[in-house]
Amino acid sequence: MEFPLIAPRPPRLSALTEGLRRIEASGVFSNNGPEVRGFEAEITAQLFGGEGASLAVGNATLGLMVAIRQAAGMHPRPGTLALMPALTFAATAQAALWAGLTPLVCDVEADGWTADPRHEEELLARYGERIGVIVPYATFGTAIDLDRYAWLARTHRVGVVIDAAASLGTIDEGGRGFGTGAPFTIVYSMHATKTFSVAEGGLVYSGDATLIDQLRGMINFGFEAGRSATLPGINAKLPEVIALMARAKLAEIDAVCDARAAIDAAYRAALPAFTMQVATGRRQATQFMPVLLPRDLAAHRSAIVAALAEDGVGVGQYFSPHIGEQPLFRDHGLVEPTPVADDVAARMLSLPITDAMTPADAPVIAARLIAAIERVADGAAGRVGLRTEExxxxxxxxxxxxxxxxxxxxxxxxxxxxxxxxxxxxxxxxxxxxxxxxxxxxxxxxxxxxxxxxxxxxxxxxxxxxxxxxxxxxxxxxxxxxxxxxxxxxxxxxxxxxxxxxxxxxxxxxxxxxxxxxxxxxxxxxxxxxxxxxxxxxxxxxxxxxxxxxxxxxxxxxxxxTDAQVAGKRVAGMPLGVLAGRRLMRSDVLLRQGGVEAVHERLRGVPSPRIAIVGASTSAIAAAVLLLKSQPGFAFGAGAVTILHRQPLKPFYPTIAAAHADGFHDFDENDICPVSGFVLRLAGLRLESRELVLRMLALGGRTPDPRVTSHRIGGDEDAAAREIIEGADLVVGALGYRxxxxxxxxxxxxxxxxxxxxxxxxxxxxxxxxxxxxxxxxxxxxxxxxxxxxxxxxxxxxxxxxxxxxxxxxxxxxxxxxxxxxxxxxxxxxxx
The missing domain is CATH 3.50.50.60 (FAD/NAD(P)-binding domain)
Structure with a gap:
């Protein structure tokens, strides 16, 4: 018996003749006709408990395009970002591009293969208001945490659109249709290959009916009322004939999803050694069965797929390559490092689940998969090193x-x-x-x-x-x-x-x-x-x-x-670790994301903190700049930040004349680069660090920042340097790298x-x-x-x-x- 990966079974038009005659009699074939309105009302009632509103669209990609454009603020600035996971279909990123946004691709978490929450939040903190919308993907029909995205939307004041292409029919942990009551828009697919199989079509749902009202104008050329465009718009309306098919599919969707869930369970029982997506919700509208090959077999995936095809099993590789690996999005998006998505995509196989199958078919396909692996692996082990000792x-x-x-x-x-x-x-x-x-x-x-x-x-x-x-x-x-x-x-x-x-x-x-x-x-x-x-x-x-x-x-x-490296450096005749004790922090910790927050935590309860920064490098001055401009700021008084250094703090200048014009004369011919003519080309501080030093030296008419001062360490007997360090509430060691x-x-x-x-x-x-x-x-x-x-x-x-x-x-x-x-x-x- 052969098992195709996908065997579409949309409603048969030949069985819908009464509805077809009804459409012909109405004379309305598109433009939000009675079949479309009927389908929208029925699906809102049946799958979403009557909450919110639904909008039928020509396909899910069109739905994503208008929903993303709406969520990003209708007229997003050039360069506005759409944050999305690497493991999603190309349509997600394509829709963002068509909406005028730049995809920002993040990693996924290892169990559910949905967007990694920590990476999302790191990017939201890093890119700030440049992110106009988050577009999470409910991977393979799973029920992701919508409450968390509502919290992100409020906290970061960012739009949210959920790509739930495969989730129409998924039931969440609360027993409701996935998406019910969501305060943002959720986009589902009704493509022939989906579990909610029609022919072509999509659905946009929100618990907020006003969002759907606005989107309804956007999918009709931007006409909110009359024939004058007031919104960005396209023609994304669903034809009446497709709406008729969607109403028929809605009548059977619970039975279809239940049958597929039973096949899913049979696969899990038959392939206990394989990694599969962690199940969420009460029921997933399963389109196919995704499994991960063991890592040592990833290089043989194509051969395994070919071997299964010879055995009559159609196999897919969704989503490989993931969007971060596809040329268009590499060239026109911002792709963050995605180690988990890279690994998952390289090992993914999609096994068949179709409406023609029964749970008894799953162990048959599982056996063919194992047999194919054994044939391929035995022939390849000597060539590529399947075993770690080879x-x-x-x-x-x-x-x-x-x-x-x-x-x-x-x-x-x-x-x-x-x-x-x-x-x-x-x-x-x-x-x-x-x-x-x-x-x-x-x-x-x-x-x-x-x-x-x-x-x-x-x-x-x-x-x-x-x-x-x-x-x-x-x-x-x-x-x-x-x-x-x-x-x-x-x-x-x-x-x-x-x-x-x-x-x-x-x-x-x-x-x-x-x-x-x-x-x-x-x-x-x-x-x-x-x-x-x-x-x-x-x-x-x-x-x-x-x-x-x-x-x-x-x-x-x-x-x-390292902490030991910094603590062991001798300053004013003593190891810095002895002078500073537990108050010591290495500069590399402070300068990283979260470093300022760590300083706030260390200084909690200190009303007027004093900080000593030891070092004269760019890292030392950059540490001072970071602390002085941090938001929320510190309650620094005069001289609260002291930079202790052995060498003089000197700025870079492009010419001797520029240095003299600023009133800087602390250099001689040995400080001038013979090739470029730059003053202190290598030793001079640059950019932000230079600007702070210029202020500290009151050069070029600049006014010093009273919060920062400096002390040049005089040698091993410098009691003043020891006193500054011992009196500081925090000591930052900016003493180089190895x-x-x-x-x-x-x-x-x-x-x-x-x-x-x-x-x-x-x-x-x-x-x-x-x-x-x-x-x-x-x-x-x-x-x-x-x-x-x-x-x-x-x-x-x-x-x-x-x-x-x-x-x-x-x-x-x-x-x-x-x-x-x-x-x-x-x-x-x-x-x-």
Missing amino acids: RSVATDLATVVIGGGPAGTAMLTSASKQDKLVPLAEAGLAIVERRTRMGAGELGSYAIRSDTTAETFLSAVKDNPHPELAALAQHPAGQLMERYVGELGAPLADTAPLLTATADRLKAIVTRHGGEVLTGHDATQVQRTADGRWATSVRDGAGAVRTLVSRNVVVATGGYQ PRAVSLLGVDGAPLALAHHAGRPMVDRHCRILDAQDRPVPGAYGIGLSAGFVPWGKLGGEASFTGQANGLWLWQNDVGQMIVDQLLEREAQAAA
């Missing part, structure tokens, strides 16, 4: 890049700008990134502005030789960055979408030219081989291990800060002793990783935060600079180019 080895690589965050992708960006990315990929390139997507790293989790201009972020893509990268200037992520041109940096959270979109396109170029990008993988160690190459051990999320053998390895794993470097092992498997282990820079002036004797380790390079690189020669920089340079512009240009040139030169030498 290893696959790639031995012909030129370069392995460990880390696909801002620095790792910046190096690829540099290669693309010099038209060297393709040769790099063709030589044999693999990129390993532990997150599910490359690009932004952890930048999206910070609450501060960048110390890099928006123009710098955009320069990575504008006029890029690769058209797909150049086009990002017009992408929503590029347009978002464009808003900050000329300002004091961009919020780091708003830089993440452009970095991620850029990385997606870099990935496509690399893979198209023979390279490999392993996201969701950890590089656990890198060992020297007997022939002088590097063997990088890589583990995926399921524990499967691969080995990548390459001539070169580039470490771009960033930096980190490299988060993967272990490099010798041929014998013993860890190599490296310079950064002793606290010295990780790399030399050519970005080569240094050993304990400060000698370059052949074929090993480093880039990024805490690498310790200092610009020199044509890269410029002032002679007086003694720190390290961690600038995105440098990584995307001269520093990245330096590494790429060395990699390609080594390949040329190897080929010769």
Whole structure:
């Protein structure tokens, strides 16, 4: 017996001849005729207990378009966002685009496959009023928590439209039709493939009848009264013949849903080892049976589907690819990292549930699924490593890049700008990134502005030789960055979408030219081989291990800060942890989303708090800026925030004349970059941090902020510094980061002793990783935060600079180019 995935069974028109004659006799075939009005009244009474009102529309996508437009405020500003989950049908995002909004795609939760509440709320906090509407999806007909969305609508003053395409017939926990009484609009589908199978059509419902009244005008060209448009409108009316079919389907929908629920239960009993959607509500209007393959079988899904087709079972893959993986929405939306949706979509199978089936058919299909898996897995296990103890080895690589965050992708960006990315990929390139997507790293989790201009972020893509990268200037992520041109940096959270979109396109170029990008993988160690190459051990999320053998390895794993590291730093002759005790907070905690709230919690009950910030870096000044401008604010009095620093606080200036014009003379010829002419190009503070220091120094006629002061630490005997720290209610340690470097092992498997282990820079002036004797380790390079690189020669920089340079512009240009040139030169030498 064969089992198609979907076998539409809409009402038979041949059985509705009386109704067809009634339509013909009325002479009304559309325009809200008697059949449509009758259906709307009947479904409101039968499925929604007579509460609210219903509106029949031509199809659910049209319903979403008008409902989203209404909920977003009728005339949304350009760039207004529609927040929606990754695991939904394309129609959800298409409707948002047609309504003039930009899709903002979030992750899903692992059990019900609906929008992840924590991610939704994080994005609502981050994007604020730019989000005009939330469009949750009631995944596969499930009954999601509508009370929570009503709370979100009130709390964030944001519109809500529920995409409930498959939920017509679902009953919630209270025994009511899903959506009953909702204060916003809910859109259902009556497509032939749905459980509420008609032919084509949709239904918009709300517990608020005034919303439906307005939508009724919008689906009729925007005519609220008469023939003069007063609203944005289209023609989305349901024809009378389809309404007749919908009335017939309504009469049988309870029996249809009950029968399908019994098949659902039979599947769950027959496939106990498979992951399935957590059931909610009393009854789900099940369209098909979604199950997840085990992770080690995801790579064989296509073969399993083909094997089932040979056995007469039709199988779908809803929703794979999810909307965050589809080109249109990647190019014209903002796609957040979606690790759960990526995993679910990669493993999803949709098994048949049709009106022609009985519960007895479910175990038959289940048995065929297991048999197909056994056939496919037995033939493939040796090739791809289904078992975690098996290893696959790639031995012909030129370069392995460990880390696909801002620095790792910046190096690829540099290669693309010099038209060297393709040769790099063709030589044999693999990129390993532990997150599910490359690009932004952890930048999206910070609450501060960048110390890099928006123009710098955009320069990575504008006029890029690769058209797909150049086009990002017009992408929503590029347009978002464009808003900050000329300002004091961009919020780091708003830089993440452009970095991620850029990385997606870099990935496509690399893979198209023979390279490999392993996201969701950890590089656990890198060992020297007997022939002088590097063997990088890589583990995926399921524990499967691969080995990548390459001539070169580039470490771009960033930096980190720990409580012990900050507490152990000596300040005024004593460890900071001893001076500050439990009042110590590392700057990395404060600077992230939620950091200011954590400070509020720590200082609760302190009427006039005093805060000491230890450090002279951008992080230290950014911490002060964040505290001073936070809302709600702190009850800071005069001198409440003290910045303690060893080196003078100095601002960057583009020219000597500009510095003198502001009254700044605390520099000499050693502080001037010979390449650019900039004053304190590397050591000078920039953008928001610079502005605060300019005020503190009263430069250019600026008035100091009385709430902040500074103290330059004089040495180990500085009793005043100790007194400031001991008298503070909170002490923020902004004392740098250390490299988060993967272990490099010798041929014998013993860890190599490296310079950064002793606290010295990780790399030399050519970005080569240094050993304990400060000698370059052949074929090993480093880039990024805490690498310790200092610009020199044509890269410029002032002679007086003694720190390290961690600038995105440098990584995307001269520093990245330096590494790429060395990699390609080594390949040329190897080929010769």
